[in-house]
Amino acid sequence: MKKTTLNSTLVSFMVFLAAVVPRLEAAETKYPSRPIRFVVPFPPGGTNDTLARIIGPKLTDSMGQTWVVDNRGGGGGNLAIEVVATAQPDGHSVLLGLNTALTANPALYPNLPFNIMADLQPITKLASAQFILVAHPSIQASNLNEFIALVKSMPGKLNYASAGVGSPLHLAAEMFKFRTNTDIVHVPYRGGGPAATAVLAGEVQALFGSVAATLPHVKAGRLKAFAVTGLKRSAVAPNLPTIAQSGFPGFEVTSWYSLLVRAKTPRPIVKRLYDEAVHAVMLNDVQEAFGRQGLGIETSANPEQLASQIKSETGIWAKVISGAGIKAD
Numbered sequence: 001m002k003k004t005t006l007n008s009t010l011v012s013f014m015v016f017l018a019a020v021v022p023r024l025e026a027a028e029t030k031y032p033s034r035p036i037r038f039v040v041p042f043p044p045g046g047t048n049d050t051l052a053r054i055i056g057p058k059l060t061d062s063m064g065q066t067w068v069v070d071n072r073g074g075g076g077g078n079l080a081i082e083v084v085a086t087a088q089p090d091g092h093s094v095l096l097g098l099n100t101a102l103t104a105n106p107a108l109y110p111n112l113p114f115n116i117m118a119d120l121q122p123i124t125k126l127a128s129a130q131f132i133l134v135a136h137p138s139i140q141a142s143n144l145n146e147f148i149a150l151v152k153s154m155p156g157k158l159n160y161a162s163a164g165v166g167s168p169l170h171l172a173a174e175m176f177k178f179r180t181n182t183d184i185v186h187v188p189y190r191g192g193g194p195a196a197t198a199v200l201a202g203e204v205q206a207l208f209g210s211v212a213a214t215l216p217h218v219k220a221g222r223l224k225a226f227a228v229t230g231l232k233r234s235a236v237a238p239n240l241p242t243i244a245q246s247g248f249p250g251f252e253v254t255s256w257y258s259l260l261v262r263a264k265t266p267r268p269i270v271k272r273l274y275d276e277a278v279h280a281v282m283l284n285d286v287q288e289a290f291g292r293q294g295l296g297i298e299t300s301a302n303p304e305q306l307a308s309q310i311k312s313e314t315g316i317w318a319k320v321i322s323g324a325g326i327k328a329d
Helices: 002-029 047-063 075-085 099-103 144-153 168-180 192-200 211-219 267-281 284-292 303-324
Strands: 036-040 067-071 093-098 120-135 159-162 185-188 206-210 224-228 254-262
Touching (some): 047 067, 047 093, 047 254, 047 284, 075 093, 075 099, 075 254, 093 120, 099 168, 099 254, 099 303, 120 144, 120 168, 120 211, 120 303, 144 224, 159 168, 159 192, 168 185, 168 206, 192 206, 206 211, 254 267, 267 284
Parallel strands (some): 036 067, 036 093, 159 206
Antiparallel strands (some): 093 254, 120 206, 120 224, 120 254
16 A cells, blocks of 8 residues: 555656646746846946947847846946846846956945855856056156156156046056056046046046057057057057066956856856857957957856956955055045
8 A cells, every 4th residue: 555655656746747847948948038137337338338239139139038238337337236136046137247346346345235256147258358558748758668667766756547446447557556566646537538638638647548549549649658458469559568578477457348147047047148148249240349349359168267257356456456555436
């Protein structure tokens, strides 16, 4: 009698599995089941927003649901991060992550209401962009080492502009100061445009600017360029050395952009997003559009690689920010 009951229970369980498993598989194949909110951490008009509006339509076409750009500016990217960190873990809210918001903000804002490593699931990097160190033409230096020597000869006397405290331009300059042991004073502005204008006018002596926005001024002779901040020379400025090539091995500061979702999002959804995003950025028209923004395609081998990079760079920026005594506004 007991054996009969056991067999009956086993049969019932198998029937249950037979009914449930197809439903689970069907649920996975239905993703996405509604429009995807594409959360961008800055207002319309900047590189983050432009990138989202380039790749969003491609993902819409390939995934069969509209990717709706949702600009959530504020807090250096923290507002957007919180939106996704507290969303349902179902892949329908996707963050366009800027590297400094992910890796520097934990040190800049010690009381964040979320934990980036615990509350977000990285997907892949999409693209990256270098910075270029430029100065007003009146600066008496013809290369990076001469510029460093000039700064060291008059500590605290020269200034550099940035797009604001904690901005990528600010952090690039602070990393430069950290690695070269130089003392150049920070003058924050409300955006990269005003910062560049200040250097062009000679109000401030130097700037780490985006290659796309700054190179035309260099070619016109309105600014003097010394080096770029990637590990490899820029394809659009191949004659400029990298800072790493100029005596500071391993120096690399770039802006990179990535996709992330809420932690505990099912693995099949993470894989789908990874595959779709990597395919989208490899399309010729996407690469051309990115190139016009000074962006180079750069994807992660897998989500784990991106998670490891976020963790590593978070530690690096913590040291730089603490050493420089930087505090967010």
